[in-house]
Amino acid sequence: MTDKFVVGPSPHVLGPKTVKSVMWEVVIALAPVSIAGILLFGLDALLVLVTATVTAMILEALVLHRNLKPASILGDGSAAVSGLILGLILPPSTPLWMVVIAAAVGILLGKHAFGGLGNNIFNPALVARAFVFMSWPVAMTTWHGPLSLSDWTTRVSVDVASSASPLGGAQHGLMEMFLGQTAGSIGETSALAILLGAIFLIVRGHIDWRAPLGYVGSAAVVAAIYSFLGGDFALTTIAWQLMAGGLLFAAVFMITDMVTSPVTKTGRLLFGIGCGLITMVIRLYLSAPEGVTYGILFMNAMVPLIDRYTVPKVFGEVKSR
Amino acid sequence: MFGKELIRGIYTENPVFRLLFGLCPALAVTTAADTGLGMGLATTTVLLGSNLVVSLLKNVIPPAVRIPSFIVIIATFVTLVGMTMEAFFYPMFEALGIFIPLIVVNCLILGRAEAFASKNTLGRSLVDAIVMGIGFTISLGLLGAVREILGSGSILGFQLVPGTVDMALVFALPPGAFISLGLMLAALNYIAIRRKEA
Amino acid sequence: MKAALRMIFVLGLIAAVAGGALAGVNAWTAPIIEENTATRLQETLASVLDADEFELQEDTEQTLWHGYRNGELMGYVVRLRVGSYSPAGIDTLVGLDTEGNVQGVFIFGHSETPGLGDKIEEKWFLEQFIGLGIGDDIARGVDVDGITGATVSANAVMTAVRNSVRFVGEYAGLIDEPGIINLADVPDGTYTGTARGFIDNIVVEVTIEDGKLVSVVVIEENETASYAGPVYDQLPQAMVDEQKIDVDIVSGSTGTSQGLINAVKDALAQFATGDIEIDQLAGGIYRGEALGYDGKIVVEAEIVDGQLVAVTVLEHNDTPGIGGVAFETMIERLLAAQTLDVDAVSGATHSSQGLLDALKDAFRGAPRIEISRMEDGTYFGEAESFGGLLKLKAVVADGQLVSVEVLDHSDTPSYANPAFEEMIEDLLAAQTLDVDLVSGATISSQGLLDALKAALGSAPRLDLSQVPDGTYTGRADSFGGELELEVTVADGVITDITVVSHSDTPDYANPAFEELAETVVDEQDIYVDAVSGATISSRGWLSALEEALRQAVTD
Structure with a gap:
């Protein structure tokens, strides 16, 4: 790269923001959910997160640099982010060999088969989850409940009974769901931790509010209409739909992915709305337990189209007749 | 001579992996090696029949109505094959389902009729049908085998890994067809590029 | 022109040959295909039932x-x-x-x-x-x-x-719909019944004396002791205590509990009274449960005067959108039909059937009367007591039982009167029908309770004693149109009822009206049976009469 001229449109400003700095700050934003996940689900969760992240980083180093030097493994941090996000959207009881396969599918098929960072159409972590979800549906829908404080004080890894996730029919109070004390994927249960990460990312200017708002908003509207038609309309039903499954996590960490979401501001809003609508339709009407994955993957494919139709008007341009 | 033609059908002009013909059945019925092979053989039979008749009638059919004529000929053979399979190979007929009548719209067959049989002698047309059919059958069988091994750990119904091992079910499902075909195309293209460079 | 003809000819020829070939092969394969299909169906059917045809x-x-x-x-x-x-x-x-x-x-x-x-x-x-x-x-x-x-x-x-x-x-006529088992109708004796528990059959012996269940003994069973023990300890005792078969099951041992209950039902099944007829049910609130699409459905149904007036689903687990709407539709149908023999809601058959099963379960049990939910008004009821029919009047105001008055009875006054007084005092204080009987006069006390149950299970009625003297006019729709009548009350007694105008067929209606007026004046009761042969006219007449007197009370 360095021996070539880089030609790009103006303005040519060299800022402190680089791919590397952004990626490592996203890792910081993911810290609260990771910690919450480990606290809630124990050693199993830690192992899944570490395995996913390390596998992704090693594979990225092998693909890009064909060696395993520390600098290659650390890279630009994008593999670490994808790997960590992937770990966070898997059930804590996922067998580690499945996690390795998932990370490999995400990095190799989801990312580098399309040409690497910046060229991948689909979110690598979601490609990986879709793949393992379809391959081992039983393992991917076996959840276990969160640990209680006493589990922690007695021993770290405990045999936990499997239990239903909220979308699988378990009954939970809204407060439990807000704190994340429900069965679910490692990083997806605690709304509180997700919001902490979201605040950090927004304050640091790494994510645009439009896509998350469009996503959560459209999901809320669909939930409202559905519950109204079902004759049991209540604000708690809507809050429940928003906090169940991976919707909030996706809103903050997945549909804001810079590579696989639209560039334009209007486009991001539309993208978010589309993701929300498809997610809810899948959740409510299709025979799949969760719609977040396919909802976002489907809209990922629409991104070039959205970008094309939402190009902002050039300053001073007049509408041609 | 035939050997060279055979290589053309299986590798250099492989209908699925090189010409990207007949992808609909290639993706839809290759959940296992046997259905892939069955589909390949059924298609080969139709191809043989249509190439034979089209080549025989190439001077009789007026160019303006050649496509309708070809379609009628192909549809006839497809229906014949369908009825015969239902009567004598029912399990395969059931496994292939709607994709047997859909052989009519397999562009491999119309493609060979239009591009080859209508311009070549009877003998050459038959050889073309046979080598293309073999190429198609091998491709579908290969794709089916890859998906069967990865998806259920067996080949032609013979269990390779213990049934207790969870294989990647995705390969037995439609998305697995796209992933497998894509990876196989990539591998073949990689080999072809390396050869050209060498 | 020539080219066009050639096209038509060639294409036609190809089509004809193709058609011929297809017909030929079809004639050859069709019988084989048909035979194969038949064989496959036979084989599939034989895989679920050991038969060859x-x-x-x-x-x-x-x-x-x-x-x-x-x-x-x-x-x-x-x-x-x-x-x-x-x-x-x-x-x-x-x-x-x-x-x-x-x-x-x-x-x-x-x-x-x-x-x-x-x-x-x-x-x-x-x-x-x-x-x-x-x-x-x-x-x-x-x-x-x-x-x-x-x-x-x-x-x-x-x-x-x-x-x-x-x-x-x-x-195949294998299921006899288990009807209502009325313990009072079962002759004295010991009966044996069998039903499947969680693991194996449970056999029970049920003893009935004087229309009362006195003992339920498990004589054969094969259940897991740790689960079944509490069931055998609690359920028979509960049945005897509560004098009913459908007692609460022991949680955690549903299979065994249900088995025991079914075995008792089986023992007494021969005395069941057949289908549930809503108009034969005593008034009150019935609660029952059954399996719906996913888990238990619990319902409450209210019967007033042999009419189903309300059905409430208290608990269910069925799909909110589908189950909820289905329940509403079913309840509408039930209230309109006044029978349990209504069609299920399409698309929600299981929820619908579950609701019906829960209602059947409810009506097999005894009704509960909740005074706090009763409509204000005066209620009349009667029941068999020690010496004969006991009639009483109860007044409910603001969800409270404010008075109970025995109007007529044939029991021994020296025993019965103090018992009635004590019972009424207890009832007014407890505001529930669940009070202890007065010892020494249990049958009279029970008679009073039964009559009160009957009263509160019916619709409130007009209290004639509150009608001031005077002449009142009432109107109601009858067979041929509006009917108007005049009723005269003197010294708290109905003395005369005259029809002012009506449009019913005179040949039928006039004699009926005369007969009704005579009965009402004789019995001083405005809730009398309709005259057969002129039912609709009778109802119109009775409604008009009630309307006239009701006005008198409210004015």
Whole structure:
């Protein structure tokens, strides 16, 4: 790269923001959910997160640099982010060999088969989850409940009974769901931790509010209409739909992915709305337990189209007749 | 001579992996090696029949109505094959389902009729049908085998890994067809590029 | 021109040859295909029922085959499609022997999620239904296991098997709808009954004396002791204490509890009074439960004057959108039809059937009377007591029982009167009918309670004693149109009733009106039976009379 001229449109400003700095700050934003996940689900969760992240980083180093030097493994941090996000959207009881396969599918098929960072159409972590979800549906829908404080004080890894996730029919109070004390994927249960990460990312200017708002908003509207038609309309039903499954996590960490979401501001809003609508339709009407994955993957494919139709008007341009 | 033609059908002009013909059945019925092979053989039979008749009638059919004529000929053979399979190979007929009548719209067959049989002698047309059919059958069988091994750990119904091992079910499902075909195309293209460079 | 003709000719020729070839091959393969299809169907049917000849029955509600071996009826095969996770549902084939026991289950077709829902095809899952039959719950956790990760699909198959068993049971006349068992109607004696518990059959001996259940003894069982023990300790005692069979089950031991209850019902089944007729039910609130699409449905139904006036679903687990709407529609149908024989809501058959089953369960039990929910007004009731009929009047105001007055009785006054006083005092203080009987006068006290139950189970009625003297006019719709009458009250007594105008057929109506007026003046009761042959006119007349007197009270 360095021996070539880089030609790009103006303005040519060299800022402190680089791919590397952004990626490592996203890792910081993911810290609260990771910690919450480990606290809630124990050693199993830690192992899944570490395995996913390390596998992704090693594979990225092998693909890009064909060696395993520390600098290659650390890279630009994008593999670490994808790997960590992937770990966070898997059930804590996922067998580690499945996690390795998932990370490999995400990095190799989801990312580098399309040409690497910046060229991948689909979110690598979601490609990986879709793949393992379809391959081992039983393992991917076996959840276990969160640990209680006493589990922690007695021993770290405990045999936990499997239990239903909220979308699988378990009954939970809204407060439990807000704190994340429900069965679910490692990083997806605690709304509180997700919001902490979201605040950090927004304050640091790494994510645009439009896509998350469009996503959560459209999901809320669909939930409202559905519950109204079902004759049991209540604000708690809507809050429940928003906090169940991976919707909030996706809103903050997945549909804001810079590579696989639209560039334009209007486009991001539309993208978010589309993701929300498809997610809810899948959740409510299709025979799949969760719609977040396919909802976002489907809209990922629409991104070039959205970008094309939402190009902002050039300053001073007049509408041609 | 035939050997060279055979290589053309299986590798250099492989209908699925090189010409990207007949992808609909290639993706839809290759959940296992046997259905892939069955589909390949059924298609080969139709191809043989249509190439034979089209080549025989190439001077009789007026160019303006050649496509309708070809379609009628192909549809006839497809229906014949369908009825015969239902009567004598029912399990395969059931496994292939709607994709047997859909052989009519397999562009491999119309493609060979239009591009080859209508311009070549009877003998050459038959050889073309046979080598293309073999190429198609091998491709579908290969794709089916890859998906069967990865998806259920067996080949032609013979269990390779213990049934207790969870294989990647995705390969037995439609998305697995796209992933497998894509990876196989990539591998073949990689080999072809390396050869050209060498 | 020539070219066009040639085109037509060539294309026509190709089509003709193609048609000929197709016809030929079709003639050759068609019989083979037909035979193969028939053989395959026979083989599939034989996989669920041990028989070699199957005969499709016509005009049955569900697709049904009779299975024969050597000309002897071996059983039935039912094909059902049940709703499930996927919109297309699951197509099942259930084979049953002539006793209605499941012989085999086959999944004909489904489009459940691969890897999850398609586990319903697994052998262990389908084989666990074999042997279950009429009288079994066929429910997850009771007598069959579900599938982890495929709860909905597995439940759908259970529903299919349950419904197949029920269908065959009804079709082959194997199920006698267990009617209401009224303990008072059972002659004295000891009866034996059998029903399937969680593991095996439970056999009980039930003893009845003087129309009362005095003992329930389990004489044969094979249940797990740790689960069944509490059931045997608690349920028979509860049945004797509460004098009813449908007592609360012991949680954690549903299978055994239900088995014991069913065994007692089986013992007394011969005395059941048949179908539930709503107009024969005592007034009050009935509560019952049954299995719905997914879990228990608990309902409450209110009966007033032999009319079903309200049905409330207290608890259910069925799909909110589908179940909820289905319940509403079903309740509307029930209230309109006043019978339990109504059609299920399409698309929500299981929820609908569950609701009906819960209502049947409710009506088999005794009603509860909640004074706080009673409408204000004066209630009249009568019941058999020690010496004969006891009549009373009860007044409810603001959800409180404010007075109970015995109007007429034939019991020994020296015993009965103090007992009545004490009972009434207790009743007014407790504001519930659940009060202790007065010792030494239990039968009179019970008579009073029964009469009060009857009173509060009916609609409030006009209290003639509150009508001031005077002449009042009332109108109501009758057979031919509006009917107007005048009623005269003097010294708290109805002295005269005259029809002012009516448009009914005079030949029928006039004699009826005269007869009614005579009866009402004689009995000083405005709630008398209609005159047969002029029912509608009678009702019009009675409504007009009530309307006239009601005005008098409110004015």
